[in-house]
Amino acid sequence: MSKKIVLTGGGSAGHVTPNLALIPGLQAHDIEVHYIGTQDGIEHTLVHGVPYHVIEAGKMRRYASAKNITDIFKIIKGYGQAKKILRSLQPDIVFAKGGFVSVPVAWAAAKLNIPVILHESDYTPGLANRLCMKKAQTVCLSFDTREAAGGKGVLTGSPIRSGLLTGSRTAGLKKLGFSGDKPVLLIMGGSLGAQAVNDAVDADIEELTSRYSIVHLRGKGKLNPTLDGKADYRQFEYIEEGLNDIFAAADLALSRSGANAIFEFLALRLPALLVPLPLSASRGDQILNADYFKKRGYAEVIAQEDLTPETLLSALCELEAHREELIGNMSRSVEADGTNNVLTIILKSIGVK
Ligand SMILES: CC(=O)N[C@H]1[C@@H](OP(=O)(O)OP(=O)(O)OC[C@H]2O[C@@H](n3ccc(=O)[nH]c3=O)[C@H](O)[C@@H]2O)O[C@H](CO)[C@@H](O)[C@@H]1O
Numbered sequence: 200m201s202k203k204i205v206l207t208g209g210g211s212a213g214h215v216t217p218n219l220a221l222i223p224g225l226q227a228h229d230i231e232v233h234y235i236g237t238q239d240g241i242e243h244t245l246v247h248g249v250p251y252h253v254i255e256a257g258k259m260r261r262y263a264s265a266k267n268i269t270d271i272f273k274i275i276k277g278y279g280q281a282k283k284i285l286r287s288l289q290p291d292i293v294f295a296k297g298g299f300v301s302v303p304v305a306w307a308a309a310k311l312n313i314p315v316i317l318h319e320s321d322y323t324p325g326l327a328n329r330l331c332m333k334k335a336q337t338v339c340l341s342f343d344t345r346e347a348a349g350g351k352g353v354l355t356g357s358p359i360r361s362g363l364l365t366g367s368r369t370a371g372l373k374k375l376g377f378s379g380d381k382p383v384l385l386i387m388g389g390s391l392g393a394q395a396v397n398d399a400v401d402a403d404i405e406e407l408t409s410r411y412s413i414v415h416l417r418g419k420g421k422l423n424p425t426l427d428g429k430a431d432y433r434q435f436e437y438i439e440e441g442l443n444d445i446f447a448a449a450d451l452a453l454s455r456s457g458a459n460a461i462f463e464f465l466a467l468r469l470p471a472l473l474v475p476l477p478l479s480a481s482r483g484d485q486i487l488n489a490d491y492f493k494k495r496g497y498a499e500v501i502a503q504e505d506l507t508p509e510t511l512l513s514a515l516c517e518l519e520a521h522r523e524e525l526i527g528n529m530s531r532s533v534e535a536d537g538t539n540n541v542l543t544i545i546l547k548s549i550g551v552k
Pocket residue numbers: 211212213214216297320321387388389390391416436437438439442456457458459460461463476484485488
């Protein structure tokens with residue numbers, strides 16, 4: 200009888216794309232894959248070709264909000280729904296990628312004695328993963344932060360969708376309508392977009408497009424219609440299909456330092472200028488992710504507070520000047536594409552050879 204796995208994770212694409220990276224390898228081993236996510240989360244739009252089960256999820260905020268009360272009821276409801284789904288599916292294992300939808304699923308799995316494997320993408324775990332960690336038998340890590348994982352941590356690297364590494368520059372340039380005469384700058388604000396990065400780019404668009412051909416992934420609802428049709432500028436909310444060709448066409452990136460994006464840049468040897476999500480809007484995990492990449496010479500970093508049209512331009516010039524050096528450092532990197540490492544851990548724990 201074939202084995203069964205439930206994947207979970209959502210809220211932002213960073214909690215979904217590693218699961219997408221694992222699905223082909225799991226199916227190649229004849230493992231039946233199911234996904235538990237929310238109705239309205241980005242995971243519902245990104246997961247295709249496997250049965251998708253809906254539960255409610257509540258967000259645990261680090262600030263006071265009336266929603267904290269209503270969300271407690273959602274979490275309790277989600278836990279009950281997850282238990283019902285898991286009881287009927289009887290999976291051999293649950294793989295939780297993080298985000299708040301993971302919490303009721305991991306807790307319900309533990310309650311039903313179903314083993315849980317967790318993946319932590321960031322340098323420091325978020326609240327959702329800290330809550331799941333208690334229930335996990337193994338915590339796979341993108342960064343070598345094994346001491347933070349309470350003896351359960353295994354350094355695996357980050358699962359990366361294999362298709363992302365096999366794009367074509369020619370196809371990317373054609374899709375974007377760029378000649379390839381200017382360097383192509385990919386701007387990516389994380390899966391939900393980054394308003395501060397978008398604003399800084401918009402404020403300096405004339406100068407930037409005089410130097411670069413720009414492909415800008417702005418995030419849902421964050422397109423700027425005044426830039427439609429502008430030469431050397433293409434904007435998208437989010438690219439699901441064909442991102443590999445866009446990545447292949449890019450010479451440089453300007454990006455948030457979400458863990459998945461930066462490990463993808465590393466695997467692609469794409470030099471990036473990182474603008475971490477600031478402490479005012481997060482627990483600071485992107486700052487630590489970016490510091491790690493800067494220290495190893497894989498990327499340059501600029502703080503959001505320091506972002507002006509002038510500093511942005513000079514930081515991009517610096518990045519261009521150090522491009523070959525950064526590519527060399529990334530080529531010698533020891534960080535692995537985690538897809539096979541995570542797969543091996545999952546297969547071993549359910550006895551599949
Ligand atoms: C705002 C926020 O809290 N972000 C967190 C979220 O990342 P968030 O989802 O914002 O960003 P990540 O960089 O981690 O992941 C984005 C993923 O979406 C993909 N993508 C992006 C744009 C696009 O058009 N098409 C596309 O496929 C990227 O290739 C990547 O695989 O989870 C990460 C992993 O825990 C954290 O490091 C981030 O801090």
